[in-house]
Amino acid sequence: MAITSRGFSGRRTAADVKLPPGQYLTTDFPVLSAGPTPRVPLEQWEFTLDEGSEVLRRWNWKSFRDLPSETLAADLHCVTRWSKLGTSWEGVSLDTILGDVKTDASYALVRSYGGYTTNLPLKDLLNKQAWIAFRFDGRDLEPEHGGPARLLVPHLYLWKSAKWVNGITLMNHDKPGFWESLGYHNYGDPWREQRYSGE
Amino acid sequence: MWRVGTVVALNDETETARTLKLEVLDWPGHVAGQHVDVRLTASDGYSAVRSYSIASEPNSKGRFEITVERLANGEVSPYLTQNVAIGDQLELRGPIGGWFVWRPQQTEPIQLIAGGSGIVPLMAMIRSRISAGGTASFRLLYSVREPRALFYRDELQTLSNHDSPLKLTYAYTRATPKDWPRPPGRIDAALIANATWPSNLGPTCYVCGPTSFVETVAGFLAGLRNSPDKIRTERFGPTGDRK
Numbered sequence: 064m065a066i067t068s069r070g071f072s073g074r075r076t077a078a079d080v081k082l083p084p085g086q087y088l089t090t091d092f093p094v095l096s097a098g099p100t101p102r103v104p105l106e107q108w109e110f111t112l113d114e115g116s117e118v119l120r121r122w123n124w125k126s127f128r129d130l131p132s133e134t135l136a137a138d139l140h141c142v143t144r145w146s147k148l149g150t151s152w153e154g155v156s157l158d159t160i161l162g163d164v165k166t167d168a169s170y171a172l173v174r175s176y177g178g179y180t181t182n183l184p185l186k187d188l189l190n191k192q193a194w195i196a197f198r199f200d201g202r203d204l205e206p207e208h209g210g211p212a213r214l215l216v217p218h219l220y221l222w223k224s225a226k227w228v229n230g231i232t233l234m235n236h237d238k239p240g241f242w243e244s245l246g247y248h249n250y251g252d253p254w255r256e257q258r259y260s261g262e
Numbered sequence: 263m264w265r266v267g268t269v270v271a272l273n274d275e276t277e278t279a280r281t282l283k284l285e286v287l288d289w290p291g292h293v294a295g296q297h298v299d300v301r302l303t304a305s306d307g308y309s310a311v312r313s314y315s316i317a318s319e320p321n322s323k324g325r326f327e328i329t330v331e332r333l334a335n336g337e338v339s340p341y342l343t344q345n346v347a348i349g350d351q352l353e354l355r356g357p358i359g360g361w362f363v364w365r366p367q368q369t370e371p372i373q374l375i376a377g378g379s380g381i382v383p384l385m386a387m388i389r390s391r392i393s394a395g396g397t398a399s400f401r402l403l404y405s406v407r408e409p410r411a412l413f414y415r416d417e418l419q420t421l422s423n424h425d426s427p428l429k430l431t432y433a434y435t436r437a438t439p440k441d442w443p444r445p446p447g448r449i450d451a452a453l454i455a456n457a458t459w460p461s462n463l464g465p466t467c468y469v470c471g472p473t474s475f476v477e478t479v480a481g482f483l484a485g486l487r488n489s490p491d492k493i494r495t496e497r498f499g500p501t502g503d504r505k
Contacts, residue, residue: 065264065301065303065307065309065353066266066303066351066352066353067303067304067305068302068303068304068341068350068352069345069350070341070345071302071303071304071341071345072304072308073302073304073308073309073310073337074310074337075308085311087310087337093473093497093498094473094477094497095497096495096497097361097362097494097495098480098490098491098493098494098495099480099481099483099484099490099493099495100477100480100481101490143313144311144312144313177490178490178491207473207477241361242361244360245359245360245361246358246359246360259358
């Protein structure tokens with residue numbers, strides 16, 4: 064049973080009922096990153112899909128942008144407790160990226176420029192659940208929000224949506240990524256409030 | 263796991279920021295730089311949670327401090343800075359965070375750069391360094407609007423006046439003390455180059471403040487050839503309600 068905070072009434076809005084537990088609504092777009100923002104020129108950008116030492120697919124910016132893309136609306140939930148609803152994006156579905164790849168892997172480690180990593184089950188990247196996004200709100204994605212391109216997996220806390228993404232490693236065994244090694248939950252479902260390890 | 267903490271002391275740092283000293287009997291201890299979640303619950307069960315950086319050094323006494331800056335449109339910070347009284351109980355979870363931390367085993371030079379209330383987790387690192395002893399040399403570059411917006415003013419002054427492992431540089435953005443050599447202005451590349459450790463000494467840099475501040479400063483540090491993996495950042499946006 065929670066302790067009642069004497070004299071606290073809070074500031075609630077009708078929209079709060081649609082939010083996962085412990086989240087509050089924001090209309091701006093806060094930035095959270097562990098280090099400096101990498102600046103990646105488009106002519107140097109590349110994205111590789113590998114299975115350990117074996118590279119399965121490789122794209123440069125042009126061949127990546129030649130892939131069919133889609134627009135989508137997504138609700139974002141950050142582990143630091145803000146949520147932003149109905150954001151609009153354009154990106155390439157991971158179903159397209161992984162489409163004709165034959166693999167026995169069950170897990171994925173997503174890699175970024177700057178050394179960031181995050182892990183998730185491969186099935187969470189499939190079936191219209193994940194995109195490599197390059198436009199936000201009708202504009203090219205800004206570096207501080209992950210541009211040129213970031214992963215977008217809106218059904219998990221936003222740290223799983225790796226910014227400045229440059230590849231995915233498919234794995235038979237799960238391997239914790241950056242925040243997953245530093246006290247955050249391995250899976251990160253906002254609706255089950257899986258913020259920190261041990262929850 | 264939520265724990266119950268009791269407010270045992272309050273101290274105003276500025277007109278808008280207050281330090282709360284909390285006692286938590288089963289507190290597991292923290293590392294400098296970590297934060298804690300604070301949950302407030304209204305009488306009808308509605309609750310709101312925000313994260314606040316811990317300001318105090320690690321100890322085994324089950325006590326720690328947070329410093330909270332009151333945000334004009336905040337939901338939790340006005341309560342913590344204006345309504346809370348000594349003896350009140352708050353629900354707490356943590357400590358949280360394993361990246362933006364300083365541990366006494368670190369021996370490399372340490373560069374701290376704070377923007378406004380971003381000083382809070384960096385103060386925990388300074389206090390941790392002082393209480394643990396050791397050999398690490400610290401530099402702090404503290405950017406603040408004006409002199410009266412400084413947190414921990416007397417303590418920092420004392421620390422930097424003595425033969426201290428801390429070298430302190432203030433940068434004022436709107437108003438300076440009398441006869442201050444540098445006119446008010448934001449931190450620029452020249453100030454970073456003059457007031458921070460040379461990158462060839464391999465410092466670890468901790469930068470905390472508003473998003474635009476951290477973006478700019480981290481960019482300057484990288485431009486001075488500090489390795490990106492030695493630049494650790496913590497940012498709070500306009501609605502982050504952090505610290």
